[in-house]
Amino acid sequence: MVDALGEIHRVLAPGGTLVDARPDSRVPAYVERAKPRGFQRFGLVNTSRLELVNDRASDRAIALVVREGLFKRRRRGRFWHRVPFSSLADLRKYLSEHLRFVHRAEWVVDGATRKRYSNEQFVIRRAVRYELLSALVHHGT
Amino acid sequence: MRTVATDPVGDVGRHVPAVSSVLRPLPLVELRGWGGPPLVRGKRVLDLGCGDGRLALGVAPLAKSVDGIDPDPDAIAAAKRNARKAGVGNVRFAAGAAQHLPYPDAAFDVVILSWTL
Numbered sequence: 001m002v003d004a005l006g007e008i009h010r011v012l013a014p015g016g017t018l019v020d021a022r023p024d025s026r027v028p029a030y031v032e033r034a035k036p037r038g039f040q041r042f043g044l045v046n047t048s049r050l051e052l053v054n055d056r057a058s059d060r061a062i063a064l065v066v067r068e069g070l071f072k073r074r075r076r077g078r079f080w081h082r083v084p085f086s087s088l089a090d091l092r093k094y095l096s097e098h099l100r101f102v103h104r105a106e107w108v109v110d111g112a113t114r115k116r117y118s119n120e121q122f123v124i125r126r127a128v129r130y131e132l133l134s135a136l137v138h139h140g141t
Numbered sequence: 142m143r144t145v146a147t148d149p150v151g152d153v154g155r156h157v158p159a160v161s162s163v164l165r166p167l168p169l170v171e172l173r174g175w176g177g178p179p180l181v182r183g184k185r186v187l188d189l190g191c192g193d194g195r196l197a198l199g200v201a202p203l204a205k206s207v208d209g210i211d212p213d214p215d216a217i218a219a220a221k222r223n224a225r226k227a228g229v230g231n232v233r234f235a236a237g238a239a240q241h242l243p244y245p246d247a248a249f250d251v252v253i254l255s256w257t258l
Binding site: 011 | 164165166170171174175176180187189239240241242244245246247248249250251252253254255256257
């Protein structure tokens, strides 16, 4: 990962921008039912352990190249993104196959409520974090 | 004119089957999340880990040029097909690894790692 960041630094013009954007594993994703106006929270979904480890490794790699003087942190933030599903069954199927998330949601509504609305539209609302870094002129060897 | 979505999920993308990988924000939504069009306008952009070219093709109308690279040759073939279909002329795709980028020094103004690291 650090090798790749070194290559990125090489192909970036001095002062150029590196955008690092990825799902934010530090916060859970939310299962929500789409209502005529707004959304109703049905549960939350955590990131799988493996993905947490990968994300931390990426964070360490970025921190290292910043310490080495290849990049300077410029700005960071987070935005939310909704992934739509046509039913609760579709959403569950997605969770069962997706590697980033644990395969089961933690529900905050009871089973009867889930059943009542199971054929309605649902979304997974997930956070995406981003960071902009500037390429610095590197004087190291 | 301001439009109002009647479908509460209508503005967050189309419905996708559970097995699909098309689950990321629309390119311009993602770009807006980071800082908006000025970030890439008139710039030489590299989309590293471009997959089927979703983001590269999305920012191409704003950028001077866009290169997309991905280690998966099938994804690159799909990206090239998508570029042809979209009629985008300032995008090039290549298969390759991030550790050995086939570009000269200082070739880009912006490098995007979107859900790649």
